[in-house]
Amino acid sequence: MKINYLFKNNKGRDFVCGDIHGCFNLLEEKLSEVNFNPQRDRLFSVGDIIDRGIDSEKALDYLKKSWFYCIRGNHEQMLLDWSTEDTPVYRNDAFRFHIHNGGIWIADFLGVHIQKLADDVNSEELITDLYPALNAWIDVLKNLPYAIEIKSRTKKVGIVHAEIPEHVQWPSLEAELNKTNVLYSVLFSRKYIFSSKKKKYRIDGVDEIYCGHTIVDMPQKKGNVNYIDTGAYSQNNLTLLELTDEK
Secondary structure: OOEEEEEOOOOOOEEEEOOOOOOHHHHHHHHHHOOOOOOOOEEEEOOOOOOOOOOHHHHHHHOOOOOEEEOOOHHHHHHHHHHOOOOHHHHHHHHHHHHHHHHOHHHHHHOOOHHHHHHHHOOOOOHHHHOOOHHHHHHHHOOOOOEEEEEOOOOEEEEEOOOOOOOOOHHHHHHHOOOHHHHHHHHHOOOOOOOOOOOOOOOOOOOEEEEOOOOOOOOEEEOOEEEOOOOHHHHOOOOEEEEOOOO
16 A cells, blocks of 8 residues: 555644654653544654654554554664565565664664674575564564655645655655656655745645655645654654644
């Protein structure tokens, strides 16, 4: 599933949060502040729920919760890239990239020293044969969509991790994700957040888009795109916003 299409929650409220990066203590504080009700409310994540923070392992628990909806961020992709790679040389490159970007916690999860894990990554054997516990992550992460759409009678909201190229309209995003440059943009791009096109950067076919990936001091808006990663792991600041039908 490339995009998860949903309707507005008519039983309760919908919220969206910035990159969690293992800081689930911050998330739980924010949810408590808004009296989040898991029986009625839903939470949408812009991805990057693992790496860098203190409790990445807790992501597994959250991904099993019926009220928690997460898309695939570049950090989830990093873990998938090496844990599912058959060729040792490519696996090693992907592993080192992930470790360099905050993935060292995976060694503790697997109960092995990081150097031993690095050596085994170079093995001709499948890494999941050596470490079957990795399958718990692969099984959930491979099913994460690249985007979420939430539709009500009056408004359509989109959620992606990084950015959508400005030439891509929202209704065609699912088909466009077959293109390497579009997929890269959705997972990694910081092109528009740093550009001067504050009002001109607009994705047609959707009212609002929420994304993370790039840390900002406070939520920023360019056109109809909202950047809401306020640095949970680095600034101790996690943004949680309620989605409403107001335009």
